[in-house]
Amino acid sequence: xTILDTVDGLTGQTIVDLTRRHxxxxxxxxxxxxxxxxxxxxxxxxxxxxxxxxxxxxxxxxCVNIGHGDERVVRAIQQQAExxxxxxxxxxxxxxxxxxxxxxxxxxGDIDVFFFTNGGAEANENAIKVARMFTGRHKVLSFYRSYHxxxxxxxxxxGDPRRWxxxxxxxxxxxxLNPYHGIQRGWDTADVALAxxxxxxxxxxxxxxxxxxxxxxxxxxxVLVPPEGFIRGIRDLCTKYGILMVADxxxxxxxxxxxxxxxxxxxxxxxxMTMAKGLTSAYVPLGAVGMRRAIADYxxxxxxxxxxxxxxxxxGCAAALxxxxxxxxDRLIENARRMGDLMKELLAGLEARHAIVGAVRSLxxxxxxxxxxxxxxxxxxxxxxGTSEPMKRLAKFFREEGLYTFVRMNxxxxxxxxxxxxxxxxxxxxxxxxxLFAAEAGQDKDKDSGVRS
Ligand SMILES: Cc1ncc(COP(=O)(O)O)c(C=O)c1O
Numbered sequence: 001x002t003i004l005d006t007v008d009g010l011t012g013q014t015i016v017d018l019t020r021r022h023x024x025x026x027x028x029x030x031x032x033x034x035x036x037x038x039x040x041x042x043x044x045x046x047x048x049x050x051x052x053x054x055x056x057x058x059x060x061x062x063c064v065n066i067g068h069g070d071e072r073v074v075r076a077i078q079q080q081a082e083x084x085x086x087x088x089x090x091x092x093x094x095x096x097x098x099x100x101x102x103x104x105x106x107x108x109g110d111i112d113v114f115f116f117t118n119g120g121a122e123a124n125e126n127a128i129k130v131a132r133m134f135t136g137r138h139k140v141l142s143f144y145r146s147y148h149x150x151x152x153x154x155x156x157x158x159g160d161p162r163r164w165x166x167x168x169x170x171x172x173x174x175x176x177l178n179p180y181h182g183i184q185r186g187w188d189t190a191d192v193a194l195a196x197x198x199x200x201x202x203x204x205x206x207x208x209x210x211x212x213x214x215x216x217x218x219x220x221x222x223v224l225v226p227p228e229g230f231i232r233g234i235r236d237l238c239t240k241y242g243i244l245m246v247a248d249x250x251x252x253x254x255x256x257x258x259x260x261x262x263x264x265x266x267x268x269x270x271x272x273m274t275m276a277k278g279l280t281s282a283y284v285p286l287g288a289v290g291m292r293r294a295i296a297d298y299x300x301x302x303x304x305x306x307x308x309x310x311x312x313x314x315x316g317c318a319a320a321l322x323x324x325x326x327x328x329x330d331r332l333i334e335n336a337r338r339m340g341d342l343m344k345e346l347l348a349g350l351e352a353r354h355a356i357v358g359a360v361r362s363l364x365x366x367x368x369x370x371x372x373x374x375x376x377x378x379x380x381x382x383x384x385x386g387t388s389e390p391m392k393r394l395a396k397f398f399r400e401e402g403l404y405t406f407v408r409m410n411x412x413x414x415x416x417x418x419x420x421x422x423x424x425x426x427x428x429x430x431x432x433x434x435x436l437f438a439a440e441a442g443q444d445k446d447k448d449s450g451v452r453s
Contacts, residue, residue, distance in 0.1 A: 012037035043068060044417050073326065077284060085314065102321060108263055114290050116312040119286075120287050122308065139173070139174060147160055174200065223361050231263065231266040247272070250275055254327065255418050343365060344362050350432065365416055371410050391407060403428055403432070
């Protein structure tokens with residue numbers, strides 16, 4: 001590297017070439033990755049070194065909830081770095097003290113004690129430990145359509161195909177079916193879904209089950225907003241059998257759904273709650289396990305067997321405190337609700353105009369579109385765990401038009417930062433609208449020329 005490299009910066013192409021040569025991209029065969037070089041970001045936008053701008057319709061990885069480059073959070077990180085960049089986790093620091101108190105204020109019910117981690121997967125790893133230690137039981141239940149992280153235990157909790165290459169892993173994980181069965185089979189009622197879970201609990205032996213992990217609104221597996229009565233029913237089942245209810249709010253928390261946490265929609269208090277992403281809006285890494293007072297009290301006399309060098313990292317805690325202040329000062333949770341109402345209308349508009357839209361779902365600013373070949377068959381536009389030429393063409397269209405969002409299997413997401421304005425939201429949906437018209441035209445062309453998608 002020359003001095004000039006650091007002064008002038010690298011070109012987008014050089015950044016891409018070097019990152020591809022010397023670093024590994026996640027969940028991908030490396031030859032297939034085609035990253036966007038990112039030089040900077042502000043608000044709902046980011047840009048390349050050459051100045052191509054993208055509207056960030058996925059808050060990067062559903063995490064930059066307050067938007068990019070908020071000076072208040074940047075200053076808090078700078079000030080903390082100058083005062084005390086690090087203290088080991090056996091120390092007590094001011095940002096840690098303040099953050100614990102603040103989270104106790106915003107978390108539901110008597111969840112008012114927290115163990116801080118580096119991210120969501122570690123939060124779930126530690127939630128497994130806490131549940132096992134507290135109950136003395138070893139099994140954990142989770143859903144097939146779920147993602148709980150990429151580390152050894154969390155990836156076993158994960159029900160989706162990202163688990164498969166890690167198997168056989170941690171024993172004692174049992175997966176249960178969600179109320180949703182894909183675009184062709186649709187939804188169970190809450191009663192049917194709950195009865196199936198209760199049957200699994202009975203067959204596994206309730207006295208062997210420490211915890212049931214749920215994403216109250218499932219994230220990457222489809223923004224699955226559960227049927228009315230489901231989350232309360234899960235709470236009741238857990239209480240009935242002495243199983244800890246663990247709400248993974250890593251993606252659905254911190255205003256994403258128009259409440260502080262998605263469980264708040266149903267006024268349910270889980271026993272443990274895991275969080276990350278929106279906690280700091282990803283300005284620096286931080287995750288947490290929140291626990292109800294009775295569970296925390298257990299560790300007054302019993303050892304908490306868990307540790308991380310970066311537990312309660314001062315920079316993470318300071319960033320989280322400043323981020324939580326931004327949610328409050330700028331009334332971002334209210335904005336997520338208001339813009340979420342508009343997004344629901346815009347999603348419904350897509351469904352009305354485009355025959356390839358099989359379903360739309362959203363809660364707050366957590367949204368998804370499922371694409372199908374046609375509404376008669378409801379066959380997904382890409383197979384489960386795969387992609388297709390039409391989905392690739394759509395992703396390419398979004399990218400060329402300056403819209404960044406997450407495209408997965410037969411779906412794409414609409415998860416902008418909570419600061420998004422009406423104008424920006426409409427701009428994003430205008431690109432999506434044109435992309436879907438182009439996809440439909442492409443499909444007709446494929447049909448005429450006999451190409452199978
Ligand atoms: C619901 C959920 N849980 C856990 C995780 C893992 O978090 P992390 O990537 O910070 O380890 C994610 C990440 O996307 C998630 O969506």
